[in-house]
Amino acid sequence: MRLLSLCAPALAVAAALGLSTGARAANLGAANAFNGFVFGNLTSHGQDTEGRLAVGGNFTASSYGVGSGGVGPAVPITNPRTDVLVVGGNMNAQGGWQVFNGNAVWGTSLTAAPTTTNGITYQGNPVNFAAAQADLTAKSAAWGALATNASVVFDGYSTLTLTATNAGLNVFNVSESVWEATSNKQIVNSFPNATLLINIAGSDVTQFGGMSYNGSSSPSNNHAGVLFNYPTATTVQTNNIAMLGSLLAPNAALTINGGGINGVGVAASALQQSGGEFHNFTFGGDIPYTPIVPEPGTCVLAGVGLAAIAAKRRAAK
Incomplete structure (x- = not known):
């Protein structure tokens, strides 16, 4: 008092x-309007981002596509046109590739422009990456400090079962060793509007194998309330796994090595290879945040x- x-x-x-000045329900802020949101550099050898993509540093890619959909929906055509690709540094669309249904925006320099379908390429700064990075780094740390209030069961071998027990916010805290040891990750949620915050501890996190939501790996967006949070990670790597939810790793170099992220993907920097993609699904959860x-x-x-x-x-x- x-x-x-x-x-x-x-x-x-x-x-x-x-x-x-106080606690409020919060989501991923500026990143929530995008499918991939990278504070620094993004490099990709092929692959795509099915929704909108924001890169604060340099973006170098070959045989790439942004906004066309696939596993998730395509970016809708709007009038005026949406900025589907935003790059804060150098844009290098080497080898030729496309931005669908909107504009491509470059920041400091342009080495090679992508082909734009129903849009234009122009210079601008529509995203405040520094403010977004500060916001999401603080949120990740605060959310990572929340106590577990839902069911975390590890069978001691290969299966990890995370079961929501609340209609609102469910917090799961999982150690790096358990997360990396489990090739069968099961997410169970019987509450239609619940938020599932899965905090993964550790500095260098690798994930692989299968992941299911309510016993199904269907890509439909019934997992919109799931957020995988890596507050202390400096590297995060996905190996041929479909991450059924959004991913928040504000301090990490993210490697998507096959598979994909079915939600909003946030990282300090990123590398896409071997078919690794950002699949266009949103984050619909609400997590209390107290500055x-x-x-x-x-x-x-x-x-x-x-x-x-x-x-x-x-x-x-």
Whole structure:
């Protein structure tokens, strides 16, 4: 109570500015509008991204496609046209490939432009990658610290069964050793609107084998509420496995080595090879997120800073 009273002026100013100061339901922010979202560089040898793709660094690919659908739906044609591919650095569409049903946007330089179907190629910066990276890194860390409240059963050999027990948020915490040892990963959910947060610990994570959702590996988007979170990983590799949900690895170099991600894929950098793809499915879950509350001694400074922002905004009008 004393912390709240000391911070009340700062919190009041923040609320007036429309800034978040408490727990709220949250998803993947700016990344939620895309199928693949990479803060740094993306390199691909063939393959595709079935939905929209955002790359904050350089994007180099050959024989590639963006937005055409496949396992998931194609990007719809809109008017005005959607920015289907956004690259913050250099765009190099070497060898020729296509962006379907919208625009291709390059940031700092253009080595080779893709063919655009129902769209154009232009220079711009429609995505704030730095802000998205800060947001998703903080969320990944906070969500990774949540306690398990659902059923995690490892048979000691090859099968891991994760069963939702709540109609709202279900949290599963799985060690790197168990995750990597299991070739049969079963996700069971009988709640239609539940969110399943699967936190995988470890720094270098490899996943392989089969994955099922409610006993079926069907690619239909009934797994929209599933999020695989790797808050401490620096490398994540998928080997010929269909990840039935979205993937959040904000600090990791992601390698999709065969198989695919059936959801939103977020990583620090990425390499696609051997048929590894981003399949166009969304993330529909909601996970509470509480930004860090300042210590009492910093509240006065925070209030002064926020008041200065408010005054500057008023002066600019």
